[in-house]
Amino acid sequence: MSVAIVIPARYGSSRLPGKPMLPILGTSMLERVWRIAKATKGCSRIVISTEDERIIDHARSFGAEAILTPESCRNGTERSFATIKAASITEEAIINFQGDAVLTPPWVIQAMIDEFEKSQDAFDIVTPATRMSEEAVQSLAESKKINPASGTTVVFDKKSNALYFSKNILPFVRAKGFASTYRHIGLYGYRREALEQYVALEPSPLELTEGLEQLRALEYGMTVRVVIVDYQNRTHASVDALEDIGIAEEIIRREGELVL
Template sequence: MSVLAVIPARYGSTRFPGKPLAKIAGQMMVERVWRIAAAADGVDRVVVATDDQRIVDAVQAAGGEAVMTDENCRNGTERALDALNRLESDAEIIINVQGDAPLIPPWVIGDVATTLRDNPDMPMATPAVALPADTEARMRVDKANGSASGTTVVFDKTLRAMYFSKNVIPFRRKPETGAPVYQHIGLYGYRRDTLQQLVDLEPTPLELTESLEQLRAMENGIPIQVVLTDYRGRSAWSVDSPEDATRVEDIIKREGELV
């Protein structure tokens, strides 16, 4: 069962134009993500899906594979499907890896790939990590102050997702008691027919309310399996601005390279 990892990488960014090509500790961000995905267990092929020839050229020069996709793709999900079709790949499992997440550990990608390989009836999977109490407390303060950063998830006893939210869920009626809080990691694995189905579906009310695309799947009855993983002491940080790139450099200097 072949697994294709697709890294959507759009050149245009209001806050950070050319973000995929930005150098982080001497290496392009998109190259970092490509190398991490290539090091993940269970991944057979990795391709960068982009709308800009400069990214294609840079990835190929670094030894990676890239494909041009339709510039009108509205999101990474559509770009992943477009890449799959253009490559004429026979992959049964597609892992959508965010191109602005240069600190995602390869074992997290591998956990999702392995879960889908081992469970052929599972249409979709995504990882989550348990939040330490101090991190949860900081997130609750940030949310109270209007932050939209960070997504949490609740799931049933079989680890099937029940809901994702930009709020911290579950609500704690009594501080420091009750179920753990799990932060969702924005990485998705799909069966190829599930990916096609999601792109064909119209946006849904909860998806539009929370600005969380995975809610489209849930509102249409597509089950999402949560894969519990951990960062093994590594820090997580995504890149939305040049300041974030500097923060990631500092983390790499402190913790070392992932691959």
């Protein structure tokens, strides 16, 4: 199955304007994400999608393909869908890889691509998750005392199709040794027709309640395949505010570059 990676990169962030262009150890977030995408195999096209010409110019400065999409796109999913027509994407599957995900190992994206290529049964959407140790679960529980919306967990069936995503820690452990806790990683790959279907759906009650867009897919009966990935002792973190840049730089100094 042919796969394209779309990198939504919005200049007009309310919290951090121009965020994709901000440098991390001398290289912009956007270029770092593009390099991670380039390190994967089996992807036939990578397109940066933005609402601002400044992002276009910056992307082209390091050799990336970039396209303008409407400012009205509310999130990366809508911008990925808009990119299909704007960039004349013909691939059968689209991976939405956010332009600030600088600490995402390329093998996480690779696992999503591989699932599209190898799976013998149909699914609409693919998303990664990682198995948590008991220590990691306890750490997440402590974090949630301060920020209840931090971290998302997922439970899935015997075919690795998602049953539910939540900001609560799932499953509740009454008896140990039967099921593990898996932390969801907010990346999504869509079959082309599934992406079109998803963006046409109205927001759903559970989605609005938990603030998790993937619950819309489940409530409307779409199949979300969960692929289990190993971060290989790399730190999972996101860049959402200016202070996160220093944190990301320290992680890269300590653990090394993901892609050279």
